[in-house]
Amino acid sequence: xxxxxxxPRLASPRGAATALVLAALLIGPSTALGAxxxxxxxxxxxxxxxxxxxxxxxxTAHPAIAKRFSLGKSYQxxxxxxxxxxxxxGTDEAEPEILYEGGHHADEHMGVELALRVMRWLTDGYxxxxxxxxxxxxREIWIIFLxxxxxxxxxxxxxxxxxxxxxRQPTPGTPxxxxxxxxxxxxxxxxxGRTSSNxxxxxxxxxxxxxxxxxxxxxxxxxxxxIGGRQQIRVAVSFHESGRLVMWPYGYTxxxxxxxxTRADHLALKAIGKKMAASNGYRPxxxxxxxxxxxxxxxxxxxxxxxxxxTFELSVTDYPDDSRIASETSRNKEAVLYLAERAxxxxxxxxxxxxxxxxxxxxxDLEVFRGWTYDPDGTxxxxxxxxxxxxxxxxxxxxxKQLTDVxxxxxxxxxxxxxxxxxxxxxxxxxxxxxxxxxxxxxxxxQRLFFRYVLAHGANSTSADRLVASIESSNGxxxxxxxxxxxxxxxxxxxxxxxxxxxxxxxxxxxxxxxAVDAGSNSLVEVEIDxxxxxxxx
Numbered sequence: 001x002x003x004x005x006x007x008p009r010l011a012s013p014r015g016a017a018t019a020l021v022l023a024a025l026l027i028g029p030s031t032a033l034g035a036x037x038x039x040x041x042x043x044x045x046x047x048x049x050x051x052x053x054x055x056x057x058x059x060t061a062h063p064a065i066a067k068r069f070s071l072g073k074s075y076q077x078x079x080x081x082x083x084x085x086x087x088x089x090g091t092d093e094a095e096p097e098i099l100y101e102g103g104h105h106a107d108e109h110m111g112v113e114l115a116l117r118v119m120r121w122l123t124d125g126y127x128x129x130x131x132x133x134x135x136x137x138x139r140e141i142w143i144i145f146l147x148x149x150x151x152x153x154x155x156x157x158x159x160x161x162x163x164x165x166x167x168r169q170p171t172p173g174t175p176x177x178x179x180x181x182x183x184x185x186x187x188x189x190x191x192x193g194r195t196s197s198n199x200x201x202x203x204x205x206x207x208x209x210x211x212x213x214x215x216x217x218x219x220x221x222x223x224x225x226x227i228g229g230r231q232q233i234r235v236a237v238s239f240h241e242s243g244r245l246v247m248w249p250y251g252y253t254x255x256x257x258x259x260x261x262t263r264a265d266h267l268a269l270k271a272i273g274k275k276m277a278a279s280n281g282y283r284p285x286x287x288x289x290x291x292x293x294x295x296x297x298x299x300x301x302x303x304x305x306x307x308x309x310x311t312f313e314l315s316v317t318d319y320p321d322d323s324r325i326a327s328e329t330s331r332n333k334e335a336v337l338y339l340a341e342r343a344x345x346x347x348x349x350x351x352x353x354x355x356x357x358x359x360x361x362x363x364x365d366l367e368v369f370r371g372w373t374y375d376p377d378g379t380x381x382x383x384x385x386x387x388x389x390x391x392x393x394x395x396x397x398x399x400x401k402q403l404t405d406v407x408x409x410x411x412x413x414x415x416x417x418x419x420x421x422x423x424x425x426x427x428x429x430x431x432x433x434x435x436x437x438x439x440x441x442x443x444x445x446x447q448r449l450f451f452r453y454v455l456a457h458g459a460n461s462t463s464a465d466r467l468v469a470s471i472e473s474s475n476g477x478x479x480x481x482x483x484x485x486x487x488x489x490x491x492x493x494x495x496x497x498x499x500x501x502x503x504x505x506x507x508x509x510x511x512x513x514x515x516a517v518d519a520g521s522n523s524l525v526e527v528e529i530d531x532x533x534x535x536x537x538x
Contacts, residue, residue, distance in 0.1 A: 036153055036156050036157050036158070036159065037156065037159055038109075038156050038159075038322075039156070039159055039160050039161060041321045041322065042109075042319075042321055042322050043322060044322025044323075044325050045109045045112070045113060045322055045325070046112060046113065046116060047153070047156065048078060048146060048149045048152060048153050051081060051112060051116065051145050051146050052079070052081050054116055054119075055068045055081050055083055055116075055119065055145060056068055058083070058119055058120070058123050059083070061123070062123045062126070063089075064087075064089065065085055065086065065087060065089050065122075065123060065126055065136055066083060066084070066085050066089060066119070066123050067083065067084045067085075067089045067090065068081060068082070068083050069081075069082055069083070069084065070082070071144065071217040071218065071220075071221050072213065072216070072217035072220070073213065073217075074148070074149050074150045074167070074168075074213060074214055075150055075167055075168055075169040075212065075213050075214070076150040076168055078149040078150060078153075079149075080144070080146070080147060080149060080214060080217050080218075081144075081145050081146065082142060082143060082144045082145065082221070083119055083142070083143045083145070084140065084141065084142055085119070085122050085123065085136060085140075085141040085142075085143070086136060086139065086140045086141060087136055087137040092140075092227070093140060094440070095138055095139055095140050096138075096139055096140075096232075096234050096235075096343035096344045096345075097139065097140045097141070097142065097225060097232045097233040097234060097343065098139055098140075098141050098142065098233065098234070098235050098236065098339065098340045098343050099142045099143075099144070099233050099235075099236035099237075099301075099307070100115055100118050100141070100142070100143045100144070100236070100237055100239070100336065101115065101143070101144035101145075101147060101218075101236070101237075101238050101239065101297070102114060102115035102116075102144065102145060102146060102147070102238075102239040103115070103144075103145065103146035103147045103148050103149070103152055103239075104147045104148055104181045104182045104238065104240070104297065105148065105151075105165050105180075105181070105182060105240060105241075106148050106150075106151025106152045106154065106155045106164045106165055106166065106167070107151075107155050107161070107163055107164055107165050107241075107318070107319070108239075108240050108241035108242075108314075109152070109155075109241070109319075110239070110241045110242075110314045110315050110320060110324075110325065110328055110329075111238075111239030111240055111241055111312075111314060112145060112146050112152070112239075113325050113328075113329055114239045114312070114314060114328075114329045114332060114336075115143055115144070115145045115146075115239060116145060117329040117330070117332075117333075118143055118336055119143055119145075121333060121336070121337075122135070122136055122141060131337065132337070135337060135340045135341060138344075139340055139343060140232070141340065142221075142225075142233070144218065144221075147181060147214055147218060148166075148167050148181055148214055150167055150168035150169075150214075151164055151165070151166055151167045151168055151178065154168055161319060164178070165178075165180060165202045166178030166179055166180050166181070166202065166204065167179055167181055167212055167214055169211075169212055169213070171199035171204070171207065172207065174199045174200075176199040176200050176204075178199075178204065179199075179204055179205070179206040179211060179212050180195070180202065180203045180204055180205065180206075181212055181214050181215050182238075182240075182293075182295070182296050182297060183195045183196075183203055183204070183205040183206070183293070183294065183295040183296065184205060184206045184209065184210060184211060184212050184215040184295055185209065185210070185215055185218075185219070185295050185296060185297055185299070185300035186209035186210055186219070186295070186300060186304070187252075187295070187299050187300040187303035187304055188250075188252040188294045188295065188299055188303065189205065189208075189209035189294060189295040190205060190209070190294065190295065191252050191292075191294030191295070192252075192292055192294065193251070193252065193288075193291060193292025193293050193294055194291045194292060194293055195293060195294050195295060205294075205295050209295065218297070219300075222301070222304075222305065226305075228371050228437045228438055229369065229370055229371015229372070229437045230370045230371050230437060231305040231306070231307060231370075233301075233305070233307050234307060234308060234343045234344075234345075234346060235272075235307065235308045235309070235310075235339050235340070235342060235343045235346060236301050236307050236308070236309040236310070237309070237310040237311070237312055237336070237339060238297050238298060238309070238310070238311050238312070239312050239314060240311055240312065240313050240314065241313060241314045241315050241318065241320075242313055242314060242315045242316060242317055242318050242320070243283075243290075243313040243315075243316070244280075244281065244282040244283060244313060244314070244315065244316060245282050245283050245284075245285060245290065245311070245312070245313040246273045246274075246276050246277040246280070246282045246283070246284045246285075246310060246311075246312060246335070247273070247284075247285055247286065247287040247289075247290065247298070247310060247311040247312075247313070248269040248270060248272075248273045248284075248286060248287065248298075248308075248309075248310055249261070249269065249286075249287060249298055249299050249302040249303070249309060250286070250287060250288060250299050250302070250303070251287035251288050251290075251292065251293040251294070251296050251298060251299050252288070252292065252293065252294045252299055253288060253292070254288050254289075254292070256286065259391075259409070259410045260303055260367070260409070260410065261302075261409065262365055262367065262408040262409045263408070264347060264350065264354070264358070264365075264408065265302075265306070265308075265347075267350055268308070268346050268347050268349050268350055269302075269308055269346075270284075270286075271349045271350065272308065272310075272338075272339070272342055272346060272349055273310060275338060275349070276310070276335035276338060276339060277335075279334040279335045279338065280312075280331045280332045280334065280335045281331060282312065282313070287299075287311060290313075296311075297309070298310065298311050304368065305368060306367065306368050308342075308346045310339070312332065312335075314328055314329075314332070315328050344359075345358065345359035347359060347363075355536065356535060356536045357450070357533065357535050357536070358533065358535075359536050360442075360447060360533060360534040360535045360536040360537070361439050361440060361441050361442060361447065361534040362436070362439045362512070362532070362533060362534040363532075363533045363534075364436075364531075364532045364533070365408045365409055365530065365531055366389055366406075366409075366411050366412050366413060366529075366530055366531070366532070367408070367409040367410070367411050369389065370437065371436070371437035372389070372413075372434050372435065372436055372437065373434065373435045373437075374386070374387055374388075374432075374433070374434050375432070375433055375434075376433065376434075376435040376513070377433070379431075380430070380431050380432050380433055381430035381431045382415075382428060382429060382430035382431055382432040382518075383429050383430055384416060384425075384426055384427065384428070384429045384430075385415035385416040385426060385427050385428030385429055385430075385432060385516075385518070385525070385526075386415070386416070386432045387413050387414070387415060387432045387433065387434045387514070387516065388413070388414060388416075388417055389411055389412070389413055389414075390411060390412075390414050390417030391404075391406075391410045391411055391417065392404055392406070392412070392414040392417050392528060393417060393418050393419035394419065395419050395420070395423045395426075395427070395526065396423060397423035397424070397458060397524055398458070398459075398490050398492075399490065399492035399493075400456070400492050400493045401423055401427070401456040401457075401492065401493050401524060401526045402414065402416075402419070402427075402454070402456070402493060402526040402528065403454055403493045403494075403495065403528060406495075406528070406530045407452050407495055407530050407531055408530060408531055411530075412528050412529055412530035413434055413514070413527075413528065413529040413530070414526075414527070414528045414529075415427065415428040415432060415516055415525070415526055415527045415528070416428065416526075423524060424458075424522075424524045427518070427524050427525055427526050428516055428517075428518040428525045428526065428527060429518055430517075430518060431515060431516070431517045431518075432515070432516050433513065433514060433515040433516070434513075434514050435472065435511050435512070435513045435514075436511050436512040436513075436532070437511070438474075438509050438510070438511055439509065439510050439511065439512070439534060440508075440509050441502060441505055441506055441507060441508055441509070441510060441534065442506065442507070442537055443506050443507040444506065444536075444537030444538055445503050445506065445537055445538055446501075446503070446535075446536075446537035446538040447501070447502050447503065447506065447534055447535060447536070447537040448499045448500060448501055448502060448534070448535045449469065449471070449481060449482070449499060449500055449502050449512065449532075449533075449534060450497065450498070450499040450531070450532075450533045450534075450535050451469065451497070451498065451499075451529055451530070451531060451532045451533070452495055452496065452497045452529070452530045452531045453467060453484065453495070453496060453497070453498065453527070453528065453529050453530075454493045454494065454495055454496070454526065454527065454528035454529075455467050455484050455486065455491070455525075455526075455527055456491055456492055456493035456494075456524075456525070456526045456527075457486045457490075457491050457523060457524055457525045457526070458490055458523055458524035458525075459488065459489055459490040460488070460520060460522075460523045460524075461486035461487060461488060461489070461491070461520060461523050461524075461525065462486060462487070462488060462519070462520055462523075463485040463486060463487060464485075464486070464517065464519035464520060465485065465486030465517060465518050465519060465520055465523060465525050466483060466484060466485045466486065466516070466517050466519075467483075467484045467514065467515070467516050467517075467527050467529075468480050468482070468483050468484075468514070468515045468516075468517075469481050469482040469483075469498075469500075469512065469513070469514055470512075470513040470514075470515070471502060471504075471505055471510050471511075471512065471513070472510060472511040472512070472513050473505065473508060473510060474508065474509045474510070478513055481500050481502070482498055482500050484498070486520075486523075486525065493526060493528070495528075495530075497531075499535070502534065503537075506537070512532060514529060
């Protein structure tokens, strides 16, 4: 039981209200709501009711920058409380976003404490610390305090620990209860490693991906942050316990750079992870170096959305007593703030050259869907070889035509991803097009449209076969910027790059439009596109 602190007498009604807020922050509502309590020596931890009360009190004390909300309900009907922190908290601004979350595993209470501390660092420090004020003013920050409230309450029910990890959802057709939420996410769900199909196991993955209401609530929240086809959350960290580790994706494979990760992402994930570990004294590792897992939040965030996602394993032991809360959470403050600062462009950690090339108004390696529209005018004529985002199969006719390897990762826009029964079975016949989501250019000079491409064709090609990159203004006017044409010669597939200035549209909202055309008679034409960027201006 937390004891009521002595609150000094305040003369004004406003002061009295402030005193109530401070009291709620310090003690929580355990006696009023009849919540289960932690065992002796652990009463410094927050129960579910105290988490809810503390978040509400911060919202009351800082209404301009903090807003509490629920992601949805747990299996037993508890609200899954979260908070948004930003300078204009009621407005959805075009700012980089960060996600911090705790409490996926019921018995890992220190993660909940760190989530609460992040809330307090940002709100209490907003009026006093320039660094924190800058973060809050230029970011939208999301905190999920306790993703597994049912399991956490069960773990301390009766005033003793039950060493309970999972949620409290019964498994149909069995006498067993609970799914490991951190094995229930959809990316690589059901894979190998330390995950189980046995409902009795502590790592039980569920009957299917997102079979738990708690994982679905997090999934749906993440989907809500996709604006104009693009995920707004750029970095995330999940707080777990124990082992003092900073871990980055993936957990499902030992391979450092598997097919669903780019080399640049791997290098940046590792560099940021090592930087955070240097500040909190943890050991930095790829997640699979601990052990193979599948269906985790970390892998889902990166694999699905390319969110730079991390796991912090806190403390040196399971169930550390409450005397360790202050030291174990405070050692992570620098890492938490650093990650928020990196959110504007995580790849910038790789140096100035990468910052200029990859941190402009638009950057898409085409590895995940980011809001492109096929045939935006409804006028395409292609009978085969329509643009799709695919992992292309190789084709050959008097040399390679469609290349199976793309410059980054495994996917690009291709005119017919499959090889087919012959080289021209799935090649482009007619016109196909694709258009980007809206892009707000900065006012700085020196911005350029950059992309990599393959334009391969047979010897009967003509200049009517082409790839055209245009800039579409907000009023719908489309201006060709780069035109690449065929010629009457056999041209094998080779990845090339091209760039052109977009200074004429500086400060405007634009879209990038690609059109590929095979205008010849039975000519073989293959087009591939990857790494579409607006590079950073001066």
